[in-house]
Amino acid sequence: MSGARLLEGQLEARGRKVAVVAARFNDFIVASLLKGAQTAWARHGGALEDLLVVRVPGAFELPVTARKLAASGRYDAVVALGCVIRGGTPHFEYVAGECAGGLQRAALETLVPIIFGVLTVETVEQAIERAATGEGNKGGEAMEAALEMAGVFAELGS
Numbered sequence: 001m002s003g004a005r006l007l008e009g010q011l012e013a014r015g016r017k018v019a020v021v022a023a024r025f026n027d028f029i030v031a032s033l034l035k036g037a038q039t040a041w042a043r044h045g046g047a048l049e050d051l052l053v054v055r056v057p058g059a060f061e062l063p064v065t066a067r068k069l070a071a072s073g074r075y076d077a078v079v080a081l082g083c084v085i086r087g088g089t090p091h092f093e094y095v096a097g098e099c100a101g102g103l104q105r106a107a108l109e110t111l112v113p114i115i116f117g118v119l120t121v122e123t124v125e126q127a128i129e130r131a132a133t134g135e136g137n138k139g140g141e142a143m144e145a146a147l148e149m150a151g152v153f154a155e156l157g158s
Contacts, residue, residue, distance in 0.1 A: 007152060007155050007156070008148070008151075008152065009147065009148035009149055009150065009151025009152040009153075009154075009155070010147075010148070010151045011044050011144055011147050011148060012044060012045060012147060012151060013041050013042075013044040013045045013046030013047075013050075013147055014044075014045040014046070014047075016046065016050060016076045016077070016147065016150050017050045017051075017052075017074060017075050017076055018041065018046070018050070018051055018052075018075055018076060018077050018078070018079065018143070018146055018147070018150070019051075019052040019053075019054065019066075019069040019074075019075045019077075019078045019079070020034065020037055020038075020051065020052070020053045020054070020078070020079045020080075020081060020143075021054045021055075021056060021062055021065045021066050021069060021078065021079070021080050021081070022034045022053060022054070022055055022056070022080075022081040022082065023055075023056055023057065023058045023059050023061070023062060023081065023082035023083070023118075024055050024056065024057055024058065025057060025058035025059065025082070025083075026082070026083040026084075026085065026127070029083040029119065029124075029127045029128065029131045030081055030082060030083050030131075032131035032132070032133065032137065032139065033081045033082075033083070033117060033119070033131050033137065033138060033139030033142075034053065034081055034139055035133065035137075035139065036131070036133070036137030036138070036139030036140035036141075036143070037079055037081060037117070037139040037140060037142060037143040038051070038053075038143075039137075039140055040139075040140040040141075040143035040144050040147075041143055044143075044144070044147055052069075052075070054069065058082070058095070059082035059083070059084050059095050059096070059099040059118055060095050060098060060099060062080045062082055062099055062102070062103060062118065063080075063098075063099060063101075063102025063103050063105070063106050064102070064106075066078045066080050066103055066106050066114045067102075067105075067106035067109065067110060067114075070106060070107070070110035070112035070114055071109075071110050071112075075112065076112075076113075076146075076150035076153070076154070077112065077113040077114070077115065077146035077147070077149055077150040077153075078112060078113070078114045078115070078146070079114075079115045079117050079139075079142045079143055079146045080099075080103050080114060080115065080116060080117055080118060080142075081117040081118065081139055081142065082099065082117075082118040082119070083118065083119040083121070083127050083131070084096045084099070084118065084119070084120050084121075085119075085121055085122075085123065085124060085127055086121070086122050086123075092120075096118070096120040099118055100116060100118070100120075103116050103118075104116075111153075112153075113145075113146060113149035113150060113152075113153060115142045115143075115145045115146045115149070116142070117138060117139055117141075117142030117143075119131065119138060
């Protein structure tokens with residue numbers, strides 16, 4: 001619709017405070033996601049002292065930690081990073097589903113953007129591809145989504 005007012009967040013980290021909560025389980029993948037998020041933060045002008053990284057045991061612990069960080073009022077956005085790889089048991093469905101639902105509930109309860117940067121993949125190869133350094137790193141994409149949403153929320157006001 002022409003003439004409509006458009007509000008979009010910018011990829012700007014200056015002046016923002018963001019927390020990243022990252023699972024240690026499958027760290028051979030999550031470490032690369034975390035590096036991608038930190039690289040995106042720096043690329044968009046973020047100060048090192050304005051980025052907090054919290055490590056937790058696994059993806060199941062991400063929602064409660066993200067909610068606590070969001071509820072603190074200290075962060076403009078929270079990025080949750082993890083990796084759940086399907087195995088031969090129903091464990092995947094429980095962990096991936098509860099993680100996604102918990103992160104969504106935490107965002108709705110706190111009204112702070114909580115970005116889902118958790119890979120839910122069929123194979124290790126898929127995880128490696130999505131966590132590769134450079135373009136397409138899902139950790140970097142999650143950080144950029146957090147910056148954009150922080151900007152949108154700042155424009156919308158309280």
